[in-house]
Amino acid sequence: MARPKIALIGAGQIGGTLAHLAAIKELGDVVLFDIAEGTPQGKALDIAQSGPVEGFDANLKGANDYSDIAGADVCIVTAGVPRKPGMSRDDLLGINLKVMKSVGEGIKANAPDAFVICITNPLDAMVWALQQFSGLPANKVVGMAGVLDSARFRHFLSLEFNVSMRDVTAFVLGGHGDTMVPLTRYSTVAGIPLPDLVEMGWTTQDKLDAIVQRTRDGGAEIVGLLKTGSAFYAPAASAIEMAEAYLKDQKRLLPCAAHVDGAFGLNGMYVGVPTIIGAGGIERIVDIKLNADEQAMFDKSVDAVKGLVAACKGIDPSLA
Numbered sequence: 325m326a327r328p329k330i331a332l333i334g335a336g337q338i339g340g341t342l343a344h345l346a347a348i349k350e351l352g353d354v355v356l357f358d359i360a361e362g363t364p365q366g367k368a369l370d371i372a373q374s375g376p377v378e379g380f381d382a383n384l385k386g387a388n389d390y391s392d393i394a395g396a397d398v399c400i401v402t403a404g405v406p407r408k409p410g411m412s413r414d415d416l417l418g419i420n421l422k423v424m425k426s427v428g429e430g431i432k433a434n435a436p437d438a439f440v441i442c443i444t445n446p447l448d449a450m451v452w453a454l455q456q457f458s459g460l461p462a463n464k465v466v467g468m469a470g471v472l473d474s475a476r477f478r479h480f481l482s483l484e485f486n487v488s489m490r491d492v493t494a495f496v497l498g499g500h501g502d503t504m505v506p507l508t509r510y511s512t513v514a515g516i517p518l519p520d521l522v523e524m525g526w527t528t529q530d531k532l533d534a535i536v537q538r539t540r541d542g543g544a545e546i547v548g549l550l551k552t553g554s555a556f557y558a559p560a561a562s563a564i565e566m567a568e569a570y571l572k573d574q575k576r577l578l579p580c581a582a583h584v585d586g587a588f589g590l591n592g593m594y595v596g597v598p599t600i601i602g603a604g605g606i607e608r609i610v611d612i613k614l615n616a617d618e619q620a621m622f623d624k625s626v627d628a629v630k631g632l633v634a635a636c637k638g639i640d641p642s643l644a
């Protein structure tokens with residue numbers, strides 16, 4: 325059986341890391357696409373030359389023409405611009421919306437059957453626009469954010485409790501911005517919910533609140549340290565987890581920016597919710613019960629995403 329084809333649209337920091345991970349995990353053959361000439365070709369060649377050392381079987385190709393992504397099984401989109409210190413993700417909306425238009429048209433013409441994972445920021449609005457521009461079914465177009473935000477939450481919690489990250493589960497829902505919703509009640513250490521751990525005296529509510537805030541600020545913390553761009557290792561690992569769930573029909577339950585129509589009382593919009601990813605793409609949205617506080621935070625985040633979508637429609641009338 326032929327190997328799956330993975331097209332990476334954008335061969336920058338995340339794109340290159342995605343290519344490396346996809347090859348090492350032998351998820352398939354990789355095409356790195358970018359408008360910058362030489363960058364995707366150089367990264368593809370460099371990673372291919374690590375193959376004999378790593379011992380993986382995967383072909384890697386760099387491309388500047390969309391015809392090279394033809395028939396891709398998975399497209400992961402990082403094309404666009406990252407933020408710099410002092411900027412919010414939302415400041416990228418105008419410039420990255422134009423990029424989503426050309427990427428959406430390229431995917432529509434060349435890889436209409438692909439499972440598409442958008443990473444470009446501001447995430448929830450960009451994945452919505454990408455679905456509109458590409459015209460692909462909504463269950464096949466999804467945004468990566470919740471896996472990353474939950475991984476950050478898990479990392480900070482493992483430091484606080486001094487336990488393995490493997491024993492920490494976490495759920496961060498809502499939009500991928502300052503209003504994201506880390507759900508402490510649905511986050512656990514070895515199955516024990518965080519509020520119970522506070523009651524048990526293993527941590528304090530103040531410390532937990534600080535970890536929640538650090539999670540919300542997780543992207544900005546790294547932007548502040550790197551100064552020239554944003555996080556790329558953990559974002560790439562997170563998107564690879566989603567791609568693998570699709571390619572191997574794993575039925576993983578992962579928080580993703582999915583098209584929600586009915587669940588959570590929402591009426592056809594993209595936002596971070598728990599999903600099941602398998603061979604059918606987004607196979608299910610898991611409509612968990614939120615308490616009044618959680619619902620209020622979720623509603624605020626939904627409103628923020630709606631504002632960004634309205635701004636997209638204002639910029640590009642074809643979206644209205």
Ligand SMILES: NC(=O)C1=CN([C@@H]2O[C@H](COP(=O)(O)OP(=O)(O)OC[C@H]3O[C@@H](n4cnc5c(N)ncnc54)[C@H](O)[C@@H]3O)[C@@H](O)[C@H]2O)C=CC1
Pocket residue numbers: 333334335336337338339357358359360363402403404405406407416420423426427442443444445446447468469472500553554555556559
């Ligand atoms: N959803 C999430 O959780 C995260 C999202 N991001 C976002 O991901 C995006 C990419 O980040 P990086 O890889 O660090 O940026 P980067 O600047 O290293 O790479 C972006 C690449 O896109 C290319 N590009 C620009 N316009 C293009 C077009 N029209 N077609 C094809 N390629 C094009 C550029 O040449 C560049 O190589 C940014 O918008 C960033 O904010 C970053 C981290 C996490």
Ligand SMILES: O=C([O-])CC(=O)C(=O)O
Pocket residue numbers: 406407413445472500542543544546547554555559
């Ligand atoms: O913070 C940024 O600009 C990049 C991003 O979305 C993240 O790392 O969560």
